[in-house]
Amino acid sequence: MSGPPDELSHDPAHHPARHPAHRPAGGRAHDPAPPVPPAARNVPALLLALHRTGFTGSVTVSSAPGGTIHLEQGLVTAIETPGAPTAETLLLKARRVGEADWATAETAASAARPVDAPAAWGGDLGAALVAQGSIGATELEAVCAAAAFDGAFALVLSPPGSWEIAESAPPARIALCPGIEPQRLFEETARRVALLTRLWGPPGELARTRIRPAAAAESAASRIPVRYREVLAAATGRRTPRDIGFALGRGVFSVLLDVVRMDARHLLHRETALPAATAPSVAPRTPPSGPLPTATGPLPRRVPGARGAGNAGGHGRPDSRPEEAAGASDGPPNAHRTETTETTEKSRP
Known part of the structure; x- marks a missing residue:
């Protein structure tokens, strides 16, 4: 068109x-x-x-x-x-x-x-x-x-x-x-x-990304278009471009295009994109083909205060929540799995 x-x-x-x-x-x-x-x-x-x-x-x-x-x-x-x-x-x-x-x-x-x-x-x-x-x-x-x-x-x-x-x-x-x-x-x-897609990447992922003003946005406020300032005012860190479109009465595509251009000028901070909505699985659940594992020894004793082997001395609270640990690394989500696989392959004769 x-x-x-x-x-x-x-x-x-x-x-x-x-x-x-x-x-x-x-x-x-x-x-x-x-x-x-x-x-x-x-x-x-x-x-x-x-x-x-x-x-x-x-x-x-x-x-x-x-x-x-x-x-x-x-x-x-x-x-x-x-x-x-x-x-x-x-x-x-x-x-x-x-x-x-x-x-x-x-x-x-x-x-x-x-x-x-x-x-x-x-x-x-x-x-x-x-x-x-x-x-x-x-x-x-x-x-x-x-x-x-x-x-x-x-x-x-x-x-x-x-x-x-x-x-x-x-x-x-x-x-x-x-x-x-x-x-x-x-x-x-x-x-x-x-x-x-050419300017940023998959638009579906960008549409699910929560945004908020970056540190450079305040000093640049007087030099950017009014439409950019409106997006910055509506970007609370909890809103996606879709939410901002509803709040401002603007189309989602228009907001996404502004977000791409503002991101190139370092005016926005992008949070982790929300997971894509998918339909729940309706596949029938089948029992495993092999026999279920059986216990061969006594149950492990519970030590008071010990919540995981990762804690120093087995005491105290865990170092972080699962979602915080996943977001602490700058690498891809499954990087630890790749490293484990490589270590295992090297250890084999």
């Missing part, structure tokens, strides 16, 4: 998607639903197939953190995921829309909802915000596009999981109209991943 989301050109003549507010009572068109592909090897292949059939509904991805991809006539109109701020978060946290105006728009959207529509369909909140003058239609479109691209980027930072297709799912209350072709979404996502 050649340009950022806010430079997208959406021509309704080429994208005949219907806005949620223009749907008939009940929220979905009365036309027969297009056939859903019976199988797909991954989510991108699924979205391409749904685009070809003009599918309207949602795809819920169950990876960590996962999310919901909303489609209208095969075009992606919104992506809601805990991994990236939605259009609602971008509008409220960045103070593009005030809370009072937001509450008024929610009331208006609910009142305009068709009588026979399900209660979960709260109405077209985006249209209500534009109608009451809280935000312009062009700006809202840019924010929705930015949130959709950022949501797609966040989804690829975690291992893929299963998915579920729903034709009767509630549409996003703030959605891009018309939506984005899946192929354009994939191209932009690939460009972002490639850029961060």
Whole structure:
């Protein structure tokens, strides 16, 4: 993709998607639903197939953190995921829309909802915000596009999981109209991943890294851009770039790009990255093939005060906790295993 989301050109003549507010009572068109592909090897292949059939509904991805991809006539109109701020978060946290105006728009959207529509369909909140003058239609479109691209980027930072297709799912209350072709979404996502990988490394690892200001940040505060100062103020040592994006009302990709550039200027201190979320194993547990070991002698006597052979004289507290000992070395986590293996190999005849 050649340009950022806010430079997208959406021509309704080429994208005949219907806005949620223009749907008939009940929220979905009365036309027969297009056939859903019976199988797909991954989510991108699924979205391409749904685009070809003009599918309207949602795809819920169950990876960590996962999310919901909303489609209208095969075009992606919104992506809601805990991994990236939605259009609602971008509008409220960045103070593009005030809370009072937001509450008024929610009331208006609910009142305009068709009588026979399900209660979960709260109405077209985006249209209500534009109608009451809280935000312009062009700006809202840019924010929705930015949130959709950022949501797609966040989804690829975690291992893929299963998915579920729903034709009767509630549409996003703030959605891009018309939506984005899946192929354009994939191209932009690939460009972002490639850029961060070239500048820093695996973006998924960077997204899980907690950051805080470095010692040089205070003296350089007057010479760095305002956006960098905002990141420094939000970097508490407990927050990841994703958390900072939610706090500031900015996209995760935008924050990650700033973090890379700030790290190159020695403005940040990076903590150890959080472990990647993985699904628990569901493999059946089988007993060992050989016989269980049996005790051949008396049980060892317990000496009061002795908590481990590593303590001087067998008394006192352990030298450190396991997690502190693991973080004390600058080498890789399994370096001690490599050294042990090399020593064993050398001792063999």
